[in-house]
Amino acid sequence: MRTRFAPSPTGPLHLGHAFSAITAHDMVRATGGQFLLRIDDIDQSRARPEWEDLITEDLAWLGLTWDEPPWRQSDHLSDYRAIVEHLAGRDLTYPCSCTRRDIAEAAAAPQEGTPKHGPDGRIYPGTCRGRPMSDWTEGMAIRLDLAKALPDLDVGFTETGPARAGPHRVTLATLLAQVGDPVLARPHMAASYHLSVVLDDAAQAITHVIRGEDLFEATQLQRALQALLGLPTPIYHHHRLIRDDTGKRLAKRDDARAIRTYRDEGATPADIRRMIGL
Ligand code: GLU
Numbered sequence: 001m002r003t004r005f006a007p008s009p010t011g012p013l014h015l016g017h018a019f020s021a022i023t024a025h026d027m028v029r030a031t032g033g034q035f036l037l038r039i040d041d042i043d044q045s046r047a048r049p050e051w052e053d054l055i056t057e058d059l060a061w062l063g064l065t066w067d068e069p070p071w072r073q074s075d076h077l078s079d080y081r082a083i084v085e086h087l088a089g090r091d092l093t094y095p096c097s098c099t100r101r102d103i104a105e106a107a108a109a110p111q112e113g114t115p116k117h118g119p120d121g122r123i124y125p126g127t128c129r130g131r132p133m134s135d136w137t138e139g140m141a142i143r144l145d146l147a148k149a150l151p152d153l154d155v156g157f158t159e160t161g162p163a164r165a166g167p168h169r170v171t172l173a174t175l176l177a178q179v180g181d182p183v184l185a186r187p188h189m190a191a192s193y194h195l196s197v198v199l200d201d202a203a204q205a206i207t208h209v210i211r212g213e214d215l216f217e218a219t220q221l222q223r224a225l226q227a228l229l230g231l232p233t234p235i236y237h238h239h240r241l242i243r244d245d246t247g248k249r250l251a252k253r254d255d256a257r258a259i260r261t262y263r264d265e266g267a268t269p270a271d272i273r274r275m276i277g278l
Pocket of ligand 1: 005008
């Protein structure tokens, strides 16, 4: 068993991250497998080395160890880009200049009914589909034309998390209805989160992806990208989320619950485990 914890160095680790990292670490250590650390710094405009330092410090303080040097996405940008270019060369991509607002407006058109949301926000209605890649400039995204790339898509993945354990199926129809053509590269970025994560999970030979259930919906898209690129599929385990007193899930901005703050206040790693029910 090989799993990974993949924080984005865009803020401090909070109790939700600690829960995710400790859950994955405990599961893998119980089997004698390996735990890896991936620094998800694909978004170079938001990632900061100071946050990365604090993240590794917090994880070590929590008692976690990782078996290989951290895998930093910023060291692999040209590999991700090569895949985007390969897919573009097969004529499976198109440039997209739609803003979030454009997508929201298209989705709010009366004939579209209630706007639907997928793992990447509103379902992309395909506005730019068919645009030639010769139109592409740095400020545009690159999307995958799903119907062209995966016309016969019908694959599965196994989920072992408590909420939705069992086999799950992913088809072209479900993906188009629930996600729309996904972004492979954001403007001014080498690749999107979804593309980089499937490439990294394969490159790091991850057998089990253990992460929060907010990413369950993203899994079907990631499974489709694995099918497209001929990559192996790990087993997925989406765990419960840590929520604040009002039931809202913790986010980076919840600095009040930063591990750093608890450390400064004199908490021990055992206190943190207790607070998150471990
Ligand atoms: N950096 C992502 C996050 O913080 C990682 C997602 C994943 O584990 O695939 O949510």
